[in-house]
Amino acid sequence: MTTTATGGPGAAPVEAAGAPPPPVRRRRRPRTPYLLLVPAVAVLLLGLGYPVYWQVVTSMQEFGLAQQFGTAPPEFVGLANYVEIFTSDVVWVVVARSVAFCLVNAFLAVGIGTLLALLMKGVGTAPRLALQVALLLAWAMPMVAAVTVWKWLFDWRQGVVNWLLVQIGLGSFENHNWLAQPLSxxxxxxxxxxxxxxxxxxxSVYAALTQVSDEVLEAAALDGASGAKRFFYIILPIVRPVVSIVLLLQIIWDLRVFAQIRLLQDAGAPVSETNLLGNFIYELGIGRQDFxxxxAVSLFVLALTIVLSWPYVRTLLKEDES
Amino acid sequence: MSAAPLAPARPAVTSGTTPAGPRRPRVRAGRVAGNVVAVVVALCWVFPVYWMINSSFTPDARLGARTPSFFPTHGTTANYRDAVDGSGFWSALQMSLAITLVTVVAVLAFAFLAALAISRFRFRGRRSFVVAVLFIQMLPAEGLFIAQYKMLSAADLLNSVVGVSVLYTAAIVPFTVWMLRGFVAGIPAELEEAAMVDGLSRTGAFLRITFPLLAPGLVASGVYAFLQAWNEFTVALVALPAEGSQTLPLWLRGFLNASVNEGVNWAQVMAASTLIALPVMIFFLLVQNRMTGGLVSGAVKG
Structure with a gap:
């Protein structure tokens, strides 16, 4: 991955030096794009390329106490670390938990989001604007502030959620601590x-829905197409590419949920039973200094992300080529 | 609360696909129901934001009451004063401003040059670069932050503005390149060529013709970079471990955790949250159109 990043722009100067000297004026033009890329490529190599390289090297080294204190040089152990990590049940429990959390959240978000988009398409201007503004405000909330507010809403003593549940007759939620059990x-x-x-x-889906022309829907209705038919034969084919891309993005993004979990754990949740992949890496690296x-787990997460991103990148490339 | 937005969304499918036919009263009733549902969902969705602002103006003594106070009737700004006077707000603000400023400037400069290269030139390795950029923007910070922590600590750059800014710039540049590429490609090169025919140099034509037209794109990308750097939590958590070098998101977390054992002063915590969220929300509303467009436009066209 990083090799493609370096391979492209890096290959050029070498070729320029080795080629026979054609007229000077034709030489100068092609060099400009490479010069323009230098700062971006440099910062990417420094901020992301080197860490990836470090991870590849470190994941194949023995990194015990002696290495931490600098009394012994790191020893090359091949894939031993991978074998050790990925044969233990601990990591697979975390992977399974992350995948389950990711899929539930991605499908919930896409399901509810699509329903709300259809709702926006079907209602009058004022309710639609109200809904759009509400969604925008929620989207604009910085993540840490959002989690903090939700912690306040779910606060066990004074939170609104518990108060509401008690009001509708569920007295058992008085002082209920939501964050103490893994499931809740x-x-x-x-x-x-x-x-x-x-x-x-x-x-996003609403933006796609606005591309469905009302004339076509009306014509279909005049020809006797029922609501369900109009939905499945006209609306769905137009909206489907957007929904599938959005679903893919949600899956990729929800696989990396780290900060929300970390912030919720602050309230005293059982850490080992609530860790997702990112939290597991954090605990291994920062907590136990098992670099x-x-x-090894980080590279697994990166590889997974790249595999999952492929369809999305391909769609964007299509746009680049057009 | 949480279940509320889910349940009423159901009927949306039918009301959403029903054409606005004036014939049947049943349809009109469906439309009214749809409107009601939309307003209810909107209220549920916005409630946490409202609750944050409402609580931030409520005296803490009233927040502790059995029944929540849903309107800031005895409003006070004391919570804001206390939150700001508390430990570390100003130093965190300074840190956030410094890191955000350095990051935004670096991101704009680097991404702009790269966007120019890929949208105005055809050259060997261009496609590899574009593919790399698109993949890199998907990489999660969680898959890199331990290595980044070790790298910064080896370079003695933990707790520094420079260290975090390099990591932020690297993380934000890819998407910004992609965003700006669209803007640059949207300005026809013929405009520049015409100016060159009229006697401007290539650089002059670029500076006088293309650059001014790019201003909206640069503003949108700059705001995007600002939002990313300002809100970032994960990388900051590992790269800024010292108390005195915290950014605002880390400060907010510490502010809440400091009192988590002896009873949280939620009014002050909500005031602190509002302080952090407000500038972000304003900026976000300014650019949101661009951001939705950029992320899925490929899908819409494809």
């Missing part, structure tokens, strides 16, 4: 992540 912890996390992701989905293990 992830329920709260899902509410927060869904609340934050739905606006993007709803507004080899953290590097």
């Amino acid at each position: 912890f992830f329920f709260v996390a899902t509410v927060i992540v869904t609340w934050m992701s739905v606006p993007f989905v709803a507004l 080899a293990g953290a590097a």
